[in-house]
Amino acid sequence: MKKIQKILIANRGEIAIRIMRTCREMGISTVAVFSDADRTSMHVRYADEAYHIGPAASSESYLNADKIIEVAKKSNSDAIHPGYGFLSENAAFAKKCAENGIKFIGPSPEVINQMGNKIQARLTMIAAGVPVVPGTTESLTTEKDAIDTIRQIGLPVMVKAAAGGGGKGMRLITEEKDIVSMVRSARSEAKSSFGNDSVYVEKYISSPHHIEFQVLGDQHGNTVHLFERECSVQRRHQKMIEETPSPLMTPELRLEMGKCAVNAARAVNYEGAGTIEFLVDNSLNFYFLEMNTRLQVEHPITERITGIDLVKQQILIAEGHPIAFKQEDLRQSGHAIECRIYAEDSENNFMPNPGRIYNITQPLGLGVRTDGYVYEGYEIPIHYDSMISKLIVWAENREEAIERMKRALYEYKITGVKTSIKFLERIMETEDFRSGNYDTNFIEKNKAILLEQTKCEENCEDMIIIAAYIEHLDRLNIAQTSKEMYTAQNRWKKFTYQKNFERL
């Protein structure tokens, strides 16, 4: 069993820092890589070593497998942690790591491939006895074949790209007359996005719940699940809030889904941390959707209720250790919620809003964790994801967790860029969220409440005007050295100054 001494983190932003934190606790040295746009990023400052890997565009830096492996060799790194996104589900990269004697922290290239192809993943799951969304297990060949198959399954259906992801090459068909044209356009989009035009059909499940199970598998055939995460609050097919336990879950359903998740992972001899995503309908029927062969963005809520550091488990498994606990040792304690803080304009169709962070005050206090990477004076680059931080709270029960999340969002202050903080706080106040009665349609359904324009009353506007006036006078005072033209002085400084004297 080879102890890992040094890990290169092939990622940026909050997840790179998240991984380095665990490395530090385990006494493992960390190597950061960065693009032109990220020289000042926090992950570069936090790491023990940092190397430049290319221009700002991710295709020439964070996706440049050869360059990253070259840096790993130059820095004598034993292993590469890919984080999420970028190269994390790239089988060719995992293979290259192995060829160069570097441990890729994650599953084998074969498993990544098998789960990356949606049709193959469906076949594997069916063989393992895991329910999948009703549909085809072969790609559609002819247009007649498409019409026949879709008639058999019954409208509405989803046509999806086999190599798909991110909503590309995906079409919802509700009317028979659209079948041919929709299949055709899904296929051409799949071809241009993934270089593979094979598409398959699934029954469309309207307003499902999106619930996923965290699994861990080691090199010795042990597999456990770490319970579920409810991820139904989404906008533009991107998650916004996750919580665990799921308000929809019953002990019986958890037992059954957990068993399926473990079977799914066992079916491919899964190594490392992975996630089985399920769709669950209102009658609690569940269907395998896909498997993510990497650490998820929302992993901290699982860590919070199980007390297990998932990154540490990934590293121990990569070193060859057997998992130190059994399924029956695991408990869900309390309730955890995560809110994703995006630099975006929620009121303007969630348009991204990069820029310079002017002031930032992160929430603290009982049961609060933030995984972020921006700091005062940091310029958020335009080239990467708009998520700047994750706010995770834990409490004894769901009601308390919601109140705590509201309190933490209230404390969270970021100026200089627009953020999703206010939007998230409104979600915490909606009846549907508080009662736990929500599905993937939640944001659409509650749009009117969530986007309500409640600017502050006139009194408060006047206070802003007063502040602006004083600020303006201050500037004039600095510009015109003729003393005390205006009497509004900077009292904050003087106050501190006087207080210091009083203490003497």
Add this chain to the structure above:
Amino acid sequence: MSIEIRLDKRIASVQILKQFENLLEIKVDDKIYQVDLMHNDEGIFSILNKGRSFNIELVPQTNPKLYTAYTLYDNYDIEIIDAESRYLRNRSGSTQLVSENTISSPMPGKVVKIPVSVGDEVKKGETVITISAMKMESEYKSPIDGKVMIIHVTEGSTVDAHQKLIEIE
């Protein structure tokens, strides 16, 4: 001395009546407030008015008379309208705001595509430029039927927030 301050679309006139240390008596339009105001050099303001606490942050914009004001959840555009800017306003006969026929970027980003050239006739609603920021592409459409007069940027270049992109007449 009173000056005018614009908050989003509202224009208010402000005047200090009295000051004793951090206690101020200030008139905003026709309302008089007694406030306890403390602030630091970074634009952080704490204002107490009849016991109510207001937390405000002012972030300066590129032009020294423009700010973005942040309260707990909202943000506002602030413009100081002093003698100089009032003079400029009157002389140009209109506001300083960019004209409606100019397309500018609300955020920093990268120009992905400009499907039009100078001199082209465009219809209202036709896409004239695509900007990408943080993995998301946004299309900007012509606000009027008209002719492309000036294109300030090129494909592949990066743009700042509020930068002029294309002018149409």
